[in-house]
Amino acid sequence: MDRSCHHASIDDLLGAIADDINAAVAQREVATKLAEKILCRVGAFSEEQLAHLDQLVKIGAALSAEKDIGHLFEMIVGEAQRYCNADGGTLYIYNDDGNALNFVIARNDTLGIRMGGTGDRITWPPVPLMDAAGKENHRNVSAYCALVGEAVNIADVYSAEGFDFHGTKEFDARTGYRSQSMLLVPLRDHEDEVVGVLQLLNAKDHLSDAVVPFPVADVERVTSLASQAAIALTKMRLLRELESLLMAFLQVIAHAIDEKSPYTSGHILRVAEITEKLVETINGSVEGRFASVHFDDEEADEIRMAAWMHDIGKITTPEHVIDKSTKLETIYDRIELIRCRVEILKRDAEIRRLRAALVEAGGKVPPEVPEHSVLDDHLAFLETVNVGGEFLSDASAERVKDLAGMKLTVGSREIPLLNDEEVVNLMIRRGTLNREELHLIRNHVEVTLSMLGRLPFPKKLARVPLYAGMHHEALNGRGYPKGLMGDKIPLAARMLAVADIFEALTAADRPYKLGKKMSEAMWILEKMVEEGHLDGDLCNLFVQSGLPVNYARKFLSPEQQNDFVWQGRHYVVVGPSAEEPQA
Numbered sequence: 001m002d003r004s005c006h007h008a009s010i011d012d013l014l015g016a017i018a019d020d021i022n023a024a025v026a027q028r029e030v031a032t033k034l035a036e037k038i039l040c041r042v043g044a045f046s047e048e049q050l051a052h053l054d055q056l057v058k059i060g061a062a063l064s065a066e067k068d069i070g071h072l073f074e075m076i077v078g079e080a081q082r083y084c085n086a087d088g089g090t091l092y093i094y095n096d097d098g099n100a101l102n103f104v105i106a107r108n109d110t111l112g113i114r115m116g117g118t119g120d121r122i123t124w125p126p127v128p129l130m131d132a133a134g135k136e137n138h139r140n141v142s143a144y145c146a147l148v149g150e151a152v153n154i155a156d157v158y159s160a161e162g163f164d165f166h167g168t169k170e171f172d173a174r175t176g177y178r179s180q181s182m183l184l185v186p187l188r189d190h191e192d193e194v195v196g197v198l199q200l201l202n203a204k205d206h207l208s209d210a211v212v213p214f215p216v217a218d219v220e221r222v223t224s225l226a227s228q229a230a231i232a233l234t235k236m237r238l239l240r241e242l243e244s245l246l247m248a249f250l251q252v253i254a255h256a257i258d259e260k261s262p263y264t265s266g267h268i269l270r271v272a273e274i275t276e277k278l279v280e281t282i283n284g285s286v287e288g289r290f291a292s293v294h295f296d297d298e299e300a301d302e303i304r305m306a307a308w309m310h311d312i313g314k315i316t317t318p319e320h321v322i323d324k325s326t327k328l329e330t331i332y333d334r335i336e337l338i339r340c341r342v343e344i345l346k347r348d349a350e351i352r353r354l355r356a357a358l359v360e361a362g363g364k365v366p367p368e369v370p371e372h373s374v375l376d377d378h379l380a381f382l383e384t385v386n387v388g389g390e391f392l393s394d395a396s397a398e399r400v401k402d403l404a405g406m407k408l409t410v411g412s413r414e415i416p417l418l419n420d421e422e423v424v425n426l427m428i429r430r431g432t433l434n435r436e437e438l439h440l441i442r443n444h445v446e447v448t449l450s451m452l453g454r455l456p457f458p459k460k461l462a463r464v465p466l467y468a469g470m471h472h473e474a475l476n477g478r479g480y481p482k483g484l485m486g487d488k489i490p491l492a493a494r495m496l497a498v499a500d501i502f503e504a505l506t507a508a509d510r511p512y513k514l515g516k517k518m519s520e521a522m523w524i525l526e527k528m529v530e531e532g533h534l535d536g537d538l539c540n541l542f543v544q545s546g547l548p549v550n551y552a553r554k555f556l557s558p559e560q561q562n563d564f565v566w567q568g569r570h571y572v573v574v575g576p577s578a579e580e581p582q583a
């Protein structure tokens, strides 16, 4: 080994160690200086300030977590009062027109006043921001604070100049209170817009409890608190506005679907109304299976929205299928074509007879055409079958087939009395819809599911597609589209099913039936419970709550309104005691 090389390596190593030590010392010095700086900064805050900061952070977190606007308003005033040890607090919020301040909360601990929020309702008139001449109302201190956007700190309102405090003095005279120190701060939201005013009254000394002016430091602190409150309030308003925009948008679509068909017009609207009443009825239920069920506001909103959305898939169902009122109807009723064909047959028969008469010696009255009465009878039969009011018997089906074989001549062509498509439709055994049309109608649920499935509903409305997509499921598994059974169908979907079927049963002007009388509709509903289609407990609650009786009185024609029997009990629809079921 080369010794000189060895020495050089040790020297290098020692040098490197020395460099590292120096660097570490230098870093330590930097760190120490930094720590001193931080300590110095922290020391600049008094303990009281740090406590206030801590409190402010906690209040901010609590405000942004609040979901109820009334509670939020109360919290803003309550926290501000506590923060400044103030005896009273009032919160004003801009009205919708932006030309006045509404009182939303008024608190006075000494007088025990708790108005607004969860307390008594406030009936005081709003504070106008403009006077009669259209000038800004700077005489009123809260209006001034909102208009100028600056805090106002008054040591004693009785000696304050520039503002009109006669209302405050009158209040004092009435109650024996003495309003003294007052602090007003504007509520500024994230866009620096003033949305309201927070007013605190009579700051109290922590030790003596005597009323003192609000300390200057409180102005900044309360301003910070007010801006936290304004942001929480704006956030809540924006969320509400978005929710109501979504609801309004979905209702517009529902109205459009209702409008699409004159026959089912108003169906969705009425189903939504019945469902909403069912939610209220279940929430008010004190005994039986539903006593333990309570839908909170968010769940109620979810069910309400599902009711509005349940038939949204009908937007793609062709109108002529929704409205198909006879078996031969497409865009128009093809019975007209058959009438024409029969007329041709009749004329042909007439021509044959006249020719025969001409061959014989003239002058005699021609005999009646024998084919006419037969053809008239065939046509009358086809017209009856076309209506689809009754189940088509085997004999009638055979006769339709036989008639299809009749031929007539149009120009040089020989055509059948009924073409294949007409035969398929006339052979429909029940109702007016053929297999493909039935599929198209039923497909509306699939379309509802796929449309709603594409909307990014917020978490609290996440079950809207599920409920809406199940409104044609039946507890016995014979529903569609999935054929779900029993427990697989949630209560909300069962409620929609009851509302949907009850509305459809009682609706007037359906294409293939007239509006049923209440007694008939309720009889069918009872049968559907017996067959295990609908939830029996739910239907019992529905009927016992008086909902169908009130519904009949509101929506059904006088001809449809009659008394009905449910589970052996007689319910009076026409008469003075509609609310009370009679035994």
Ligand SMILES: [Fe+2]
Binding pocket: 310, 311, 444, 471, 472
């Ligand atoms: Fe439906």
Ligand SMILES: [Fe+2]
Binding pocket: 267, 271, 310, 311, 500
């Ligand atoms: Fe429906």
